[in-house]
Structures are given as C-alpha cells and as structure tokens.
Amino acid sequence: MTVLSVNLNKIAVLRNSRGHDQPDMATAARVCMDAGCGGITVHPRPDQRHVRPDDVRRLAAQTRGRVEFNIEGNPFAGPREGYPGFLELVREARPTQVTLVPDSDEQITSDHGFDLRSDIERLKPALDAIHAAGARCSLFIDAGHDDDEGFARAAEAGVARVEIYTGPYADAFAAGKPQVELERCAQTARRAHAAGLAVNAGHDLSQANLGAFKQAIPGLAEVSIGHALIGEALYAGLDATVRRYLDILR
Template sequence: MTKLSVNINKIATLRNARGGNVPDLLKMASDIESFGAQGITIHPRPDERHIRYQDARDLKKIVATEFNIEGNPVPKFIDLVLQVKPTQVTLVPDAVDAITSNSGWDTIRHKGFLKEVIQTFKKAGIRCSIFVDPEARMVEGAAETGTDRIELYTEYYAKTYGGGNRQEAVKPFVETAEIAHSLGLGINAGHDLSLDNIAFFKQNVPHLLEVSIGHALICESLYLGLDNVINMYKNKLK
C-alpha cells in the first residue's frame, strides 16, 4: 500500500491568521495520525507564514509515524533539519517568495550542491528525497546525487487529468517511475493530488511508496465536514 503523509501547512495558516493556538497544530497532527495517516509533512518557509521553525521542533516530540520536512536547503533549513532529525527530508527548490512549490530541481545543474547537502543529511541518519519534474534526465541526475528517493512533482498530472485526458496526464509519471526504480530510487509524489485524481495515479504509477497531500485534503475535509458541524451548531441553538 502507498503511504499517505498529510501536509499540515494549511492548519498552521489557519492558526496564524488569528494568533493564539486555534487550531492546535500538535493536537491536529496527533489526531490525523489516529485517523490513519501514515506520516506528517511540513514545509517551513523562511518567513514562517504557516509552519514555524519551532513547530518542527515541537512536532518531533509527538509525531509517532513518519515525519517529513520539506524545504529549500538554505543554511537555516539545514540547521533545523539536523537539529530535529525527521524520518525524511525532501529538498524543494523554492524561491523565497514562492506561494507554493512550482518546479522540481534541475538535478544536473545543481548536482554538486545537492550531493553535498544529501551527504550531510545522510550522515545524520535522515532519509533524503529530491523534488523533481517527471523527466528522465532529471531522475537520472537525481540518482547521481546519492538521494534515497525522488518526489515526483504532480501539478502537470492534476491539470491534465482535470482537462479530461487521463492517459496523457499519467504517462510521463509512469515512465519516470520505471526509470527511477531501475536506478534504485524510491518514489514519492505530491502537489495537487486530490480525491478526484489520486486513485488513477496510484493505479497507473508503479513502485509508488508515498504521497504527500495537504491543500486538497484540508479543503475536502472542510467540505465533507461542514454538514455535520452546521447541524451540531443548530442542535446547540435549539
């Protein structure tokens, strides 16, 4: 079975919007695990607009499943990961002002840098993954860095699938997954995966170890839970 790691950035966004500690990020992470999630993912950014660096330290104490920290390996991020020592670190080439992740690594151009960073993390016993586009040469470049896994950037899949061409949407991911597996790399995936498109992706992409889902999962939870909560309020107001 492919593992589900839940990205809780959006929960932190809600908390930060009002100050205080509602919703309680740590309790939500524990609840998500108790509901069956097999991992917790966070993606702290330098401005700490959602996940704060202290959140990573606090979550380390309570996450009982796999703990995955994503981010651009700037010095501050590297220091955090080495301090926290999560199960996995996923390297993402975010610009400082990026709203969300929007591309994979050029693993050929940045091979030397990625290799150095990965060696640092692996010496600390941390599994490493690189965020990549579904391109054969980028997967091949990733294999040369010493990474344990790649995470396939699935925005193209989600957009093309939504346009109605399922086979075209999934084809590059099937091909690159086969290449990655042949090179000894584990395969993760994430970005814009949802209840609408996840089953087809899973059914067609071989060797898929883990998906990381945040924005869609939280939005879907709001929609699917609103009926229950509204009626709970109505019962309180009778």
C-alpha cells in the same frame, strides 16, 4: 501499501491568520495519526508564512516512534530572524525524511523540481548533513525527467527517493485529459526505479485524481497531500477525510 503523509501547512495558515494558537497543529497531527496516516509532512519556509520552527520541533517529538516525519524545504535557505536555517532545523528535528525542494521566498507554492544532472554536485553538502541527522533524502523533480545519468548520480550521492511534482497531472486531470501527464509521471517513476530510487509524489493530489495516479505508478512509496486534503476536511472532517484517502490508496 503506499504511505499517506499529511501535509499540515494549511492548518498553520489558518492559525496564523488569527495570530493565536488555534487551530492547534498538535491536535491536527494527532487526529491524522489516529485515523491511520503513515506520516506527517511540513514545509517550514524562512518567511514563516505557515509552519514555524517551533511547530517543527514539537511535531518531531510528537511523531517520533509513531509515524514518519517529513520536512520539506530548500537546503540553501540560511538563517534569519526566528528561523535557524533549513539544515539546522533538520539537525534539531532529526526527521525520518527530508524532501529537498528548489523553492524561493517569492513562490506561492512549489512549482518545479531539481535538475538531477546539474544540481547533484551542489546538493552534496546538504545530502551529507541530512544523512548525518539520520534522515533519508528525497528530491523534488519534474514529471518527464528523462536523464538516466542524473538518476544514477542521485543514487550514488545517497539520494534514496525522488518526489514527482504532480501539479501538471492534477491540472490535466481537472481538464479531462490526464493521460499524457500521467504517462510522463509513470515514465519518470520507471527511470527512478531502474536507478534504485524509491518514488514519492505530491502536489495537488486529491480524492478525485489520486486513484488513477496510484494505479499508473506501481511501487509508489508515498504521497504527500495537504492543500486538497485540508480543504476537503472542511466539509467532511479531518478524520473521515484521512480515512477516505487511505481507502483510495488500498
């Protein structure tokens, strides 16, 4: 079955808005794991707008031996006050998976992926560091990526997976015209699979649009869902919402 990895960034946003320790990240992770999710995802940005380095360290210990732990971020993000640098945080946490995303401080959220042909060479040192930490590597890419040579280069460099950016699909689904974007995602998945890469997906996936996406992408390894899931949980509860996503994935 496709793994559901719950992104806890929005729990941290709510906590940080008050400046104390509630809601508690560890409790949220425990509820999600008890409900049956297969992974926990965090995206620790250098500006610490939501998940902080100490959250990453605690969640790494909490998830170890129970579910997969996935850290997202920009591999070129260096150290600054209170933040050790992305790759150093990976070395400390030793997650199951590291998802590399070409984001910047100015972005509200991730909105584009890597170009595999032009970016693989400069990513190689980061890939080596991630492998040394015992993690597999996934690269965030745009739907419609049609460069077979790029996929092959990524596989040769040790990339294990790609994560398809599903924001445009979610927008098209909300507009009632999902088919073109859905096919772009499906084509990208087929090319990745042909190169020996597993396929993850994430960004703005929700209970409404996940079923159609899952059906269109055979062999989908993992979905990382946070913003919609946490929003829906405000009404139905976190445990019930995670279980509903798992039902859709089945």
